[in-house]
Amino acid sequence: MAAVSHLLTAAMALMVASSWLLVAHSADTNRAYSPCSDTTVQRSDCFSFGIAFASRTSFFYNGSQQLSPCDRRLSLSSANSQVAVFRPKVDEISLLTVNTSSFSPDNYGGYMVAFAGRKYAARSVPAFVANSTYTVTSFTLVLELKKGRLQNLYWKRDGCASCSEKSNFVCLNKQDCAIKISDCKNHGGSVDCSLGIQLAFSGTDKHLSVFNSWYEVENLRQYSLYGLYSNLRDSLTSQYNKIF
Numbered sequence: 001m002a003a004v005s006h007l008l009t010a011a012m013a014l015m016v017a018s019s020w021l022l023v024a025h026s027a028d029t030n031r032a033y034s035p036c037s038d039t040t041v042q043r044s045d046c047f048s049f050g051i052a053f054a055s056r057t058s059f060f061y062n063g064s065q066q067l068s069p070c071d072r073r074l075s076l077s078s079a080n081s082q083v084a085v086f087r088p089k090v091d092e093i094s095l096l097t098v099n100t101s102s103f104s105p106d107n108y109g110g111y112m113v114a115f116a117g118r119k120y121a122a123r124s125v126p127a128f129v130a131n132s133t134y135t136v137t138s139f140t141l142v143l144e145l146k147k148g149r150l151q152n153l154y155w156k157r158d159g160c161a162s163c164s165e166k167s168n169f170v171c172l173n174k175q176d177c178a179i180k181i182s183d184c185k186n187h188g189g190s191v192d193c194s195l196g197i198q199l200a201f202s203g204t205d206k207h208l209s210v211f212n213s214w215y216e217v218e219n220l221r222q223y224s225l226y227g228l229y230s231n232l233r234d235s236l237t238s239q240y241n242k243i244f
């Protein structure tokens with residue numbers, strides 16, 4: 001009797017597991033996996049976007065016009081650059097991490113740009129990450145969509161509010177909390193200076209349903225989500241050429 005019920009439980013667990021997988025699979029209807037493709041999404045979808053690391057000037061064409069890293073005119077793939085690709089679930093608050101144990105942003109120009117799309121290309125302004133003195137490790141990125149199409153990506157700053165409790169942080173340019181790079185493990189110090197990027201969605205999906213995660217981030221910010229999310233950790237891809 002005990003053996004039978006045990007078997008039953010196992011079989012049920014299997015069914016539950018496979019139907020869960022089925023649900024998870026069918027809920028993501030977005031077939032655009034490359035960050036350099038165009039798409040419109042609905043709430044249950046996942047969404048691919050990239051973050052490119054390079055010098056500030058390499059994001060500008062002809063010295064003045066900022067283009068998407070997907071735009072071949074920038075020729076970022078031949079510049080000293082790296083790209084990370086993420087595929088978070090739309091309208092969920094995610095914490096993305098870029099592990100810096102074998103990747104040091106100051107060796108790749110020290111700035112990053114978040115981007116997605118090709119014909120409908122959107123990109124953030126370049127954000128300072130690191131130079132030979134300081135590194136910023138904590139960011140909030142908002143993806144703004146209209147009818148499910150990405151319109152804008154922007155870095156949300158908190159004016160150094162989060163520096164105040166931490167004695168080894170300094171406020172740079174009244175907007176970023178930075179730590180001395182010599183304190184970081186990848187520069188011989190003791191702190192893991194991996195980047196944490198808190199992500200939120202604002203605007204509407206393709207059925208005009210309103211995204212809520214941005215409001216949640218805004219309200220939760222003071223409690224810092226960093227301790228709560230450890231699930232979304234995507235790898236840093238080393239070659240532009242694999243994607244572009």
Ligand SMILES: *[C@@H]1O[C@H](CO)[C@@H](O)[C@H](O)[C@H]1NC(C)=O
Nearest residue numbers: 060061062063064065066073
């Ligand atoms: C690049 O900039 C130069 C000087 O500012 C200008 O003469 C030239 O037309 C620009 N080229 C393009 C392709 O925009």
Ligand SMILES: *[C@@H]1O[C@H](CO)[C@@H](O)[C@H](O)[C@H]1NC(C)=O
Nearest residue numbers: 097098099100101192194233
């Ligand atoms: C980064 O990777 C190293 C080595 O694998 C690991 O010890 C460390 O915990 C990682 N840091 C984060 C923030 O994931």
Ligand SMILES: *[C@@H]1O[C@H](CO)[C@@H](O)[C@H](O)[C@H]1NC(C)=O
Nearest residue numbers: 128130131132133134172173
């Ligand atoms: C690093 O960046 C900070 C903040 O912008 C600046 O004050 C400092 O001079 C920079 N250091 C170097 C070596 O470029």
